[in-house]
Amino acid sequence: MGGVLTVRDVLGKTIKWLGEKGCESPRLDTELLAAEALGIRRLDLYLSPERPLTPVEADRLRDLVRRRAKGEPVAYLRGRREFHGVELIVTPAVLVPRPETETIVDAALEWLTSEALDAPQVVDVGTGSGAIACAIAAACPAAHVLALDISEAALEVAARNIGALGLGDRVRIDRSDLLAGVPADAGLDLVVSNPPYVAEDERNLLDTSARDFEPALALFSGPLGTLHTSRLADEAWTRLRPGGALVIETGTPAQTARVEALLRKRFGALAVDPLPDIGRTVRGFLARKSLEGVGP
């Protein structure tokens, strides 16, 4: 990119170059990174196509685009990501929040609405950036959320997001190995989780961005991808009140089938509902603890 370049020039060249490098969404990524390098909104790129880039802006964009071509997620390059209507700070210490997790948040919010509780007690297990905890608290002003993670580094990011979104009075964080830090008689209304669920032998199915840049602690869960979920099913069942619910995200069809079986065994065959997204792909399950509080 030599000489004086306009916004139009850099958009065209960068979209083409990222596409040739195998980037799956070259236009979107280019727009987000160009807006970042220029310190403007994405829309403004198209309102001032003849605007020349300063040498500093051009250098900044070149650096971001080269890193993107090597697989670094756009969210890490920008340091933030939109999720379910909230903007989150995102660093390499946390998983980049995914659109499929919004299906899980929608299901959790729908269940909270149907229960119409005064002050529902919700726990987000494996909170990472705090995505699920913050999205639920932002959309459900009655909810009190405990956001748990085993990673101190992730909890620091979650704390920044909770503070930046002004949710500190209703979202607390704590370090815990799944629900081990929560008393068995907690009587929770809702446990929600996007736990690690990639099976060790599915490592090669991950794209470079996830495999090389996102924390392994956030991704892998034993040989079958169910190490966390099987523990969580038991730990959540114990800590939920009778009639309480677990909403949990799953991964590949094979891992999803394994999770469905273990949830039905723990919660009862009729107490588990699949959670399809708008494309009808099952993204997780909602499991209800019986009103009698007894297992199947």
Ligand SMILES: C[S@@+](CC[C@H](N)C(=O)[O-])C[C@H]1O[C@@H](n2cnc3c(N)ncnc32)[C@H](O)[C@@H]1O
């Ligand atoms: C798939 S990420 C989900 C992050 C976030 N909830 C989201 O949806 O974007 C899983 C998270 O679980 C955390 N984690 C892994 N093992 C854990 C454990 N044993 N106990 C608690 N959290 C754990 C990881 O640090 C990571 O933040």
